[in-house]
Amino acid sequence: MPYYRRFDQPAPDPALLARLTEQQREMQRRVIIQKPDFNLKLIAGCDSSFVGEDHILSVFVLLSYPELEVLEKVWHYGEVELPYVPGFLSFREAPNLLKAYEKLQQKPDLIMVDGHGISHPRRLGIATHLGLQLNKPIMGVAKKVLVGRYKEPDMQKGAVSPLEHKGELIGNVLRTKDNVKPVFVSAGHLMDLASATEIAMACSVKHKLPEPTRLADHYAAVFKSEVK
DNA sequence: GCGACAG
DNA sequence: ATCTTGTCGC
Numbered sequence: 001m002p003y004y005r006r007f008d009q010p011a012p013d014p015a016l017l018a019r020l021t022e023q024q025r026e027m028q029r030r031v032i033i034q035k036p037d038f039n040l041k042l043i044a045g046c047d048s049s050f051v052g053e054d055h056i057l058s059v060f061v062l063l064s065y066p067e068l069e070v071l072e073k074v075w076h077y078g079e080v081e082l083p084y085v086p087g088f089l090s091f092r093e094a095p096n097l098l099k100a101y102e103k104l105q106q107k108p109d110l111i112m113v114d115g116h117g118i119s120h121p122r123r124l125g126i127a128t129h130l131g132l133q134l135n136k137p138i139m140g141v142a143k144k145v146l147v148g149r150y151k152e153p154d155m156q157k158g159a160v161s162p163l164e165h166k167g168e169l170i171g172n173v174l175r176t177k178d179n180v181k182p183v184f185v186s187a188g189h190l191m192d193l194a195s196a197t198e199i200a201m202a203c204s205v206k207h208k209l210p211e212p213t214r215l216a217d218h219y220a221a222v223f224k225s226e227v228k
Numbered sequence: 229g230c231g232a233c234a235g
Numbered sequence: 236a237t238c239t240t241g242t243c244g245c
């Protein structure tokens with residue numbers, strides 16, 4: 001029984017997955033991994049939560065940097081058309097995330113996504129997908145590994161361990177808090193791993209998740225109760 | 229052939 | 236992600 005059957009959702013059409021895979025390969029050619037050329041003053045975090053099996057609530061939180069004070073929080077509620085399939089998360093969440101992003105009065109210098117950037121089977125995780133569509137520096141911070149191997153980083157906050165896949169360095173496993181499971185940091189687009197790791201660390205105050213994604217996660221739960 | 233598999 | 240109770244620790 002395929003893994004996605006765990007969720008009470010329809011099995012994706014093999015032909016559709018083949019088409020989406022090809023689309024990811026085309027998008028991958030446009031990805032740019034480089035040291036960002038910004039003066040980071042505004043950073044945004046985003047996250048999505050689901051209501052039922054076909055509705056999604058996406059949130060964007062804008063924070064000042066390095067103070068990390070909340071300046072804006074917006075959301076958009078809509079429908080989802082595709083089921084969740086590992087490796088194709090962006091097609092399910094990106095459409096609604098873009099609509100939420102448009103509601104921000106001020107646009108961020110950098111976006112932190114709850115998911116992977118290039119640490120993906122075809123180097124096109126949701127952070128990278130979103131970054132290409134917005135043409136803006138973006139990075140990913142995921143709670144679980146998708147692909148690649150790594151050795152457990154030390155238990156102290158700040159410990160880092162490389163995440164490798166097919167001979168490539170695709171991300172960093174970062175301990176953002178003492179004795180707590182690490183997060184997986186990766187470059188998304190117009191961004192590089194060293195900068196992403198450095199910023200993820202600078203945004204990790206007293207919790208496992210860096211403030212941008214932690215707060216986006218928090219407000220997603222708050223707004224969700226308003227929608228219901 | 230047998231697992232693993234972001235949110 | 237979501238469904239769920241009590242429980243350990245700062």
